[in-house]
Amino acid sequence: DGGITQSPKYLFRKEGQNVTLSCEQNLNHDAMYWYRQDPGQGLRLIYYSQIVNDFQKGDIAEGYSVSREKKESFPLTVTSAQKNPTAFYLCASSISATFSGNTIYFGEGSWLTVV
Amino acid sequence: AQRVTQPEKLLSVFKGAPVELKCNYSYSGSPELFWYVQYSRQRLQLLLRHISRESIKGFTADLNKGETSFHLKKPFAQEEDSAMYYCALKAAGNKLTFGGGTRVLVKP
Numbered sequence: 001d002g003g004i005t006q007s008p009k010y011l012f013r014k015e016g017q018n019v020t021l022s023c024e025q026n027l028n029h030d031a032m033y034w035y036r037q038d039p040g041q042g043l044r045l046i047y048y049s050q051i052v053n054d055f056q057k058g059d060i061a062e063g064y065s066v067s068r069e070k071k072e073s074f075p076l077t078v079t080s081a082q083k084n085p086t087a088f089y090l091c092a093s094s095i096s097a098t099f100s101g102n103t104i105y106f107g108e109g110s111w112l113t114v115v
Numbered sequence: 116a117q118r119v120t121q122p123e124k125l126l127s128v129f130k131g132a133p134v135e136l137k138c139n140y141s142y143s144g145s146p147e148l149f150w151y152v153q154y155s156r157q158r159l160q161l162l163l164r165h166i167s168r169e170s171i172k173g174f175t176a177d178l179n180k181g182e183t184s185f186h187l188k189k190p191f192a193q194e195e196d197s198a199m200y201y202c203a204l205k206a207a208g209n210k211l212t213f214g215g216g217t218r219v220l221v222k223p
Contacts, residue, residue, distance in 0.1 A: 103161050
């Protein structure tokens with residue numbers, strides 16, 4: 001079954017702890033993205049990567065970090081510096097960062113709750 | 116900076132009635148616009164894109180550069196159209212900016 005796999009689906013974290021969300025894709029896509037989805041605010045871009053070993057900050061990168069050591073993997077770390085981490089996180093990928101009109105595919109998402 | 120605005124958070128219509136979801140954008144470059152849909156318990160997925168000029172599931176959307184809009188329309192709504200709809204704009208570097216979303220509820 002091809003596509004984008006996010007894990008875990010549900011995660012609870014204590015305040016002050018870092019947590020890493022996994023995102024793996026077997027679509028051979030160059031570009032990968034992390035979005036945060038909050039009620040009434042739509043999706044906001046956290047980080048994106050156009051190619052291996054490269055990534056850029058999105059609109060709300062503060063308190064988050066990423067790495068792109070492998071083409072198929074783009075893990076997101078929610079650090080203790082993120083003031084309001086409880087949210088639904090969506091990972092996505094697309095064939096190329098520059099190809100006009102290419103489709104972005106989404107994972108099923110991960111729910112993070114800080115307790 | 117690019118921005119996408121969906122003014123309606125909720126649209127409730129009866130089956131068979133027309134439905135129009137509004138989307139306005141601001142972007143200094145040449146825009147590339149999309150509509151994404153998220154059905155209950157499913158992944159967010161592409162519905163249509165303006166460059167394709169296609170009709171998907173009876174939905175159409177026309178890019179109006181003068182009014183900076185990309186409204187989504189369907190003449191006869193069906194119950195299976197109930198979902199969350201997001202308008203999105205692709206900027207330089209393939210960065211996709213989303214609007215706040217509109218929930219559509221089609222009543223029988």
